[in-house]
Amino acid sequence: MPNISRDEVAHLARLARLAVTEDELDTFAGQLDVILQSVARVGEVAAEDIPPTSHAVPLTNVFREDLVRPGLTQQQALAGAPAAEDGRFRVPRILGEEA
Amino acid sequence: MTAATVLDYDEVIERFDPVLGLEVHVELNTHTKMFCGCPTTFGAEPNTQVCPTCLGLPGSLPVVNRVAVESAMRIGLALNCEIAPWCRFARKNYFYPDMPKNFQTSQYDEPIAFNGSLDVTLEDGTVVTVAIERAHMEEDTGKSLHVGGATGRIHGADHSLLDYNRAGVPLIEIVTKPIEGMGERAPEVARAYVSTLRDLLRALDVSDVRMDQGSLRCDANVSLMSKGATEFGTRTETKNVNSLRSVERAVRYEMTRQAAILVEGGSILQETRHFQEATGTTSAGRRKETSEDYRYFPEPDLVPIAPPAEWVEQLRATLPEMPSERRKRIQADWQLTDLELRDLVNAGAVDLVAATVDAGASPAEARAWWVSYLSQEANSRGLELAALPITPPQVARVSALVAEGKLTNKLAREVIDGVLAGEGEPDEVVEKRGLAVVSDDSALYAAIDEALAAQPDVADKIRGGKVAAAGAIVGAVMKTTKGQADAKRVRELILERCT
Amino acid sequence: MSDLTRLTAAELADKIQKKDVSAVEVAQAHLDRIAAVDKTVNAFLYVDTERALSAARAVDEDVAAGREPASPLAGVPLALKDVFVMEGAPTTCGSKILEGWSPPYDATVTRKLLEAGVVILGKTNMDEFAMGSSTENSAFGPSRNPWDLDRIPGGSGGGSSASLAAFEAPLAIGTDTGGSIRQPGSVTGTVGVKPTYGGVSRYGLVAFSSSLDQGGPCARTVLDAALLHEVIGGHDPLDSTSIDAPVPPVVAAARDGARGDLSGMRIGIVTEFQGDGYQAGVTAAFVQAVETLKGLGAEVVEVSCPHFDYALPAYYLIAPSEASSNLARFDAMRYGLRTGDDSANSAEQVMALTREAGFGAEVKRRIMIGTYALSSGYYDAYYGQAQKVRTLITQDFEKAFESVDVLISPTTPTTAFRIGERADDPMAMYLADLCTIPANLAGTPAMSVPAGLSDEDGLPVGLQVMAPALAEPRMYKVAAAFEAARDAASGGALIHRVPELEA
Structure with a gap:
């Protein structure tokens, strides 16, 4: 049975890019614990040989031909951008992989 | 950045066995992206080849490009892989500004092609069989431009600018199984593998395979194990390896760097490193606060791919003559010695010479131009032979002018120089420079x-x-x-x- | 004029074609009604007055010129859930994080509506990113249930259901991931249909849980829902999960059902969806409905679907998992809200600060649950196991449909609860979707049709009818027959018993 600590909530929040507050850590820890204990009930079902369902309708091989379709103009693409510069989306400095 | 200590290469080989794993990303040359109908032309104005899907706009959905799947299967078949009878795309979840959805649509444990091999011929004629783990489909990311700070590099930049034209371009990732037992030849094997794979992909006509433009990219995993050990050492993954030469240098450097740490009793950190072209060294990436957990799960917006056997066989029938077979045929047709063939291959001139012969030149003439004169020219310009601004038909035309007695060999070289200098077609260069033989x-x-x-x-x-x-x-x-x-x-x- | 808002979509379309009334008059009547009551109901987040009137004018021009109507719903007003994009109209999904975003494209559903001459009045309120059962999770305040303004109109599509019950629109579009069309329909005394997964395109539907989300029609009558279903349904090459088959003939089925003969029809009551935990008035209305169905000639039996008990936990693993990935794109880089961009913060920090500020508590909870369930080490026990339970639920349906034509249950265990009553108890809120979730997991169609009013509170109760994949006509037939019988028994449509709203 899960037992979600504050630290685990903090870890999940980091993975999910949520700058949660200290208060939220406490609230969420309690709530997630209750919810996860409840949903863990799926484990009661004996399903060893049961195949998982990822798609509700069993379709396969749906393709598009390799044909160009009109897209957006640069102006349309950037219209919703919080900031733009030189035809590009302007974003804060990126803490990249490369040091 | 202080330079790391490295161990003398001979000593590395004396004490350790290197193990390689090579991951090559190939951008396909489809007209449109992996999951949407946006064009894939290189070098367009920023954010002009985008749509709701490749910008990851809310509500947009992907639809798989049939030709990209066919290219993936053809690559798999050419690499002697099995083609999965049923496979899916998966989402690889991580946040990065160049990735519009903050997940990459990729394949995880169900690649479209797996268990293959590629025969690689080294410079001395030795053939090494590299085992292929898998070839899978995925999408490329956008490109970021780092503004402010020192040299346009990410470190110290003030802000970044994003262009998503490349986002969603189809990629095939080809992963080798561990390559062991190569000893001192490991760096050479790495280079020869990438080179052979590039020739193969070019023959398949599935990609531009331009390492300089990023349509072929290689990540090199390197680890060392002490002589006699049975377990692999900790590996590093070196990225940013942008030429064949860099592949060889990066592997060699990592071997010497890791060995120096190991002989001092240190341990290797499993990490991503970046090759620095200028210094020929690798440097560590930024340490992450949390270890990556990509939370892969089957992509619910796409349905599984289950290629019927007839489709696979149809694609198999379209495979061109493989470069290795072609070489054997060329050697016979052109009556080349082993050494001559090797020179031709090592110069990366097989296709160019063949095309020149197709355009009317004799094999000997065509070979002479590409393997000697033009190779030197390419070397001095630091370019790959194919990147020289001259085409096989142009070389064939010059060759024809010599045969007709209209040019001497010396004049012919001047005409070639003229073409390389962008003065136009050979006949125009002859005209403009007044190079015709005085036959009056x-x-x-x-x-x-x-x-x-x-x-x-x-x-x-x-x-x-x-x-x-x-x-x-x-x-x-x-x-x-x-x-x-x-x-x-x-x-x-x-x-x-x-x- | 005001009685125009009381007509059904079918009646309005007919009057417009007969020139009894113009489409502009119809649109204006509904816009006036919105202006009068929406401050109270809060069903709409955006009213697109000018484009609505111009679309209506285009229909009137067609009528005047004697052209064939674009569809049987030409000129009929509709309320679009704010989870479908429409070029030039803000799309918020009930979230602050999409602040200021105006999509540069139309959803396929939007395009089909416009092409059909349907007059889109505006965008309706919803729980943030469709996560909730009450609209209390909307960043723009809850919508209110016209039956009792202190109560919820259901969720997530509470704006759409409230707009129907408040006579602000005769038609609405909803999306149903775990019950977000049917449960609001149930608690507002309206009709809500979740088609077979893949029956209505998801292109342009802002994803909550991709493998469960399904757009569908909302209306005040079964026939109106069927008419709308045929307009929005059908194959879409832009949605890979769209079914490449004609829309099932639901209008014909609804008309057939309205004749009131269900003889030869076998109906199964889901054993698991009754008993403790069901409000007495809900059970009473359901039992009464069963009697009505028997009276129409149907054979009613009880059928056990043992794995339905695990639908709720499986859903609350699958949906949050997919949501955690679908909602990752809201990162302040390309559109929407950006917070904390003070040149000191990195892109990573701005992402985290924006997501913290832009998402509400329920969305954050589900993102974290999904992140947890997909993490390495937990995947098999949670997400993987939930996907297996999903298979078992599908098998339960298949087995049940071997012996019955449709399954029935109450749509939701209780009538509309009071605003605030479950706000601090996520698990209590989740129970509202108990009966509706299995159809989402299996991808099968299901609908809610008003069953009657609950004795203890006088609030509407919904009857859920579930059918096999692509067998929508069966479900529409049963619902239409039931509707006709129920209306006849109580002397008129239930919806006309909604209290008059203070304008």
Whole structure:
């Protein structure tokens, strides 16, 4: 049975890019614990040989031909951008992989 | 950045066995992206080849490009892989501003092609069989431009600018199984593998395979194990390896760097490193606060791919002659020695020579131009042979002009130089530079008479039967005609004049 | 004029074609009604007055010119859930994080509506990113249930259901991931249909849980829902999960059902969806409905679907998992809200600060649950196991449909609860979707049709009818027959018993 600590909530929040507050850590820890204990009930079902369902309708091989379709103009693409510069989306400095 | 200590290469080999794993990303040359109908042309204005899907706008959905799947299967078949009878896309979840959805649609534990092999011929003719783990489909990311800070690099930048034209371009990732037992030849094997794979992909016509433009990219996993050990050491993954030469250098450098740490009793950190072209070294990436957990799960917006056997066989039938077979055929057709063939291959000139021959040149002529003259030119420019601004038909035309006696070999080289300098087609260069052989006999007679008059003693010797003396007059005529006369013809005319 | 808002979509379309009334008058009547009551109901987040009137004018021009109507719903007003994009109209999904975003494209559903001459009045309120059962999770305040303004109109599509019950629109579009069309329909005394997964395109539907989300029609009558279903349904090459088959003939089925003969029809009551935990008035209305169905000639039996008990936990693993990935794109880089961009913060920090500020508590909870369930080490026990339970639920349906034509249950265990009553108890809120979730997991169609009013509170109760994949006509037939019988028994449509709203 899960037992979600504050630290685990903090870890999940980091993975999910949520700058949660200290208060939220406490609230969420309690709530997630209750919810996860409840949903863990799926484990009661004996399903060893049961195949998982990822798609509700069993379709396969749906393709598009390799044909160009009109897209957006640069102006349309950037219209919703919080900031733009030189035809590009302007974003804060990126803490990249490369040091 | 302080340079890391490295161990002498011979000592590395004495004490350790290297293990390689190579991951090659190939951008396909489909007209449109992996999951949407946006064009994939390189070098377009930023954010002009985008749509709701590749920008990851809310509500947008992906639809798989049929040709991209066919290319993936053809690559798999050419690499002797099994083609999955059923596979899915998966989402690889991580946040990064160049990735519009903050997940990459990729394949995880169900690649479309797996368990293959590729035979790689080293410079001395040794053949190494590299086992292929898998080839899977995924999408490329956008490109970021880092503004402010030192040199446009990410570190110290003030902000970044994002262009999503490349986001969603189809990629095939080809992953080798661990390559062991190569010893000191490991760096050479790495280079030869990438080179052979590139030739294969070019023959399949599935990608531009331009390492300089990023349509072929290689990540090199390197680890060392002590002689006699049975377990692999900790590996590093080196990215940013942008040329064949860099593949070899990066592997070699990592071997020496890791060895230096290991002999001091240290341990290797499993990490991503970046190759620095200028110094030939690798440097560590930024340490992450949390370990990556990509939370893969099957992509619910796409349905599984289950290629029927007929489709696979149909694609198998479209496979072109493989580069290795082609080489064998060429060697026989052109009657090349093993050494000549190897030179041709090592110069990366097989396709170019073949195309030149197809355009009408003789194999010997075509080979001579590409393997010697143009290879030197490419080296001095730091370019790959294929990247030189001259085409096989242009070389064939120059070759034809020589055969027709309209150019001497020396003039022909000037014409080639002219084409390389962007002066136009060979005939235009001949015209503009006035390089045609002087074949007007009257003009030559005038020059010959002038030379004979200037050197009466030589003229007398010739008239006296000393034919060899004609050389001096030939030289003088060639000088007057600035080398544009056919020396053989000049000689004939001199002898005619003196009898 | 005001009685125009009381007509059904079918009646309005007919009057417009007969020139009894113009489409502009119809649109204006509904816009006036919105202006009068929406301050109270809060069903709309955006009213697109000018484009609505111009679309209506285009229909009137067609009528005047004697052209064939673009569809049987030409000129009929509709309320679009704010989870479908429409070029030039803000799309918020009930979230602050999409602040200021105006999509540059139309959803396929939007395009089909416009092409059909349907007059889109505006965008309706919803729980943030469709996560909730009450609209209390909307960043723009809850919508209110016209039956009792202190109560919820259901969720997530509470704006759409409230707009129908408040006579602000005769038609609405909803999306149903775990019950977000049917449960609001149930608690507002309206009709809500979740088609077979893949029956209505998801292109342009802002994803909550991709493998469960399904757009569908909302209306005040079964026939109106069927008419709308045929307009929005059908194959879409832009949605890979769209079914490449004609829309099932649901209008014909609804008309057939309205004749009131269900003889030869076998109906199964889901054993697991009754008993403790069901409000007495809900059970009473359901039992009454069963009697009505028997009276129409149907054979009613009880059928056990043992794995339905695990639908709720499986859903609350699958949906949050997919949501955690679908909602990752809201990162302040390309559109929407950006917070904390003060040149000191990195892109990573701005992402985290924006997501913290832009998402509400329920969305954050689900993102974290999904992140947890997909994490390495937990995947098999949670997400993987939930996907297996999903298979078992599908098998339960298949087995049940071997012996019955449709399954029935109450749509939701209780009538509309009071605003605030479950706000601090996520698990209590989740129970509202108990009966509706299995159809989402199996991808099968299901609908809610008003069953009657609950004795203890006088609030509407919904009857859920579930059918096999692509067998929508069966479900529409049963619902239409039931609707006709129920209306006849109580002397008129239930919806006309909604209290008059203070304008």
